[in-house]
Amino acid sequence: MSEQSIPEFRKTSYFNPYVGGVLLGLVLLAAFYISGRGLGASGAVKSAVVAGVETIAPSHAENTKFYSDYADAHPNGPLKSWLVFEMLGVLIGGFISGAIHGRLKLQVEHSPKITSRKRLIFALAGGILFGIGSQLGRGCTSGSALSGMAVLSMGGFISMIFIFGTAYALAYFVRKLWI
Amino acid sequence: MGPLIVYENITQNTNLFFAFLIGIGFGFVLEASGFSSSRKLAGQFYGYDTTVIKVFFTAAITAGIGLLIFGLFGWIDLDLIYINPYYKWSTIVGGMIMGAGFILGGFCPGTSFTGVAIGKIDAMIFVGGLLLGILIFTEGYPIFEGLYMAAYKGTPRVSSMMGISDGLFLLGLVIVAFGMFYVAEWAEKKFPLKEGSK
Numbered sequence: 001m002s003e004q005s006i007p008e009f010r011k012t013s014y015f016n017p018y019v020g021g022v023l024l025g026l027v028l029l030a031a032f033y034i035s036g037r038g039l040g041a042s043g044a045v046k047s048a049v050v051a052g053v054e055t056i057a058p059s060h061a062e063n064t065k066f067y068s069d070y071a072d073a074h075p076n077g078p079l080k081s082w083l084v085f086e087m088l089g090v091l092i093g094g095f096i097s098g099a100i101h102g103r104l105k106l107q108v109e110h111s112p113k114i115t116s117r118k119r120l121i122f123a124l125a126g127g128i129l130f131g132i133g134s135q136l137g138r139g140c141t142s143g144s145a146l147s148g149m150a151v152l153s154m155g156g157f158i159s160m161i162f163i164f165g166t167a168y169a170l171a172y173f174v175r176k177l178w179i
Numbered sequence: 180m181g182p183l184i185v186y187e188n189i190t191q192n193t194n195l196f197f198a199f200l201i202g203i204g205f206g207f208v209l210e211a212s213g214f215s216s217s218r219k220l221a222g223q224f225y226g227y228d229t230t231v232i233k234v235f236f237t238a239a240i241t242a243g244i245g246l247l248i249f250g251l252f253g254w255i256d257l258d259l260i261y262i263n264p265y266y267k268w269s270t271i272v273g274g275m276i277m278g279a280g281f282i283l284g285g286f287c288p289g290t291s292f293t294g295v296a297i298g299k300i301d302a303m304i305f306v307g308g309l310l311l312g313i314l315i316f317t318e319g320y321p322i323f324e325g326l327y328m329a330a331y332k333g334t335p336r337v338s339s340m341m342g343i344s345d346g347l348f349l350l351g352l353v354i355v356a357f358g359m360f361y362v363a364e365w366a367e368k369k370f371p372l373k374e375g376s377k
Contacts, residue, residue: 020212021237029245036182041289066320089202094296097210126284127308135316137273141287150242155265166278171224
């Protein structure tokens with residue numbers, strides 16, 4: 001195997017996964033201990049969407065039940081939320097780790113068997129599906145599955161089983177995207 | 180005693196500041212574990228890289244055992260921590276849609292942000308997709324509402340549903356996790372990424 005054929009994610013060094021897992025568990029425990037809640041991600045994106053709609057189409061937001069209910073439930077505005085601040089931290093924490101480990105690079109990462117364009121089309125499609133699914137499921141892999149499992153909630157385990165189970169079930173059919 | 184937000188009367192702004200610090204830790208660990216790479220994340224579904232399963236389950240049992248111990252020592256009031264509500268059908272259908280998004284897009288929402296942080300253009304497009312997908316949900320809410328609100332089951336915990344203690348359930352979960360780690364280590368040897376071999 002030539003030097004060039006080794007995928008980039010194999011050339012860089014990452015934490016031992018079990019060490020990374022314990023550290024992630026401790027971050028999650030800190031969130032419960034300090035704020036009484038788990039980690040999350042999709043909720044922050046929802047806050048951004050609601051804030052965007054309220055800014056761009058204020059009368060539409062006022063006259064649509066979903067947004068007016070959301071505004072009633074979040075009297076300080078959609079952006080003054082725990083998850084929004086947490087996700088700003090995620091961007092900074094991810095950047096710090098990337099800088100320390102020499103991984104900062106503007107690029108499209110994809111299998112050599114597909115084009116960048118194809119990768120980006122599927123990234124968009126995957127994002128749209130994850131966006132819809134995370135709203136129906138009241139949280140994504142972090143907020144519903146991981147945080148839910150840590151508190152032994154039924155919702156957390158069912159989320160985890162259906163997210164990972166569906167991805168495994170479909171993996172064979174889209175294998176050309178990845179292997 | 181925790182949660183500090185309740186028992187130590189920390190202000191809302193202090194809580195948001197802690198959210199920011201916790202997020203830095205969250206993002207750092209995700210990136211340092213390799214979750215900023217979609218090819219590494221997707222590896223779990225083909226066996227060539229099972230980092231996600233190892234990190235995810237180690238984190239879940241670490242936090243679960245941590246909460247159990249904190250509760251036993253009286254350091255945290257477990258009645259006051261957030262348990263996600265369980266709406267049977269929206270959890271199942273939402274999970275399936277997310278699973279399809281995971282295998283097509285190669286990221287989940289949290290990991291895509293760490294990809295964005297280090298310059299992955301595919302992660303930025305994925306986040307664009309998230310915004311669109313959530314907008315489809317918020318704009319189309321009347322269509323989704325029936326499914327979204329159906330079969331509300333409260334906030335059940337698996338241990339109490341099974342009629343066993345949290346400790347016993349966690350012990351079982353640890354055993355299952357170690358079994359999965361064993362399979363994961365085996366799979367990485369069995370299904371290496373054959374790149375450049377053609």
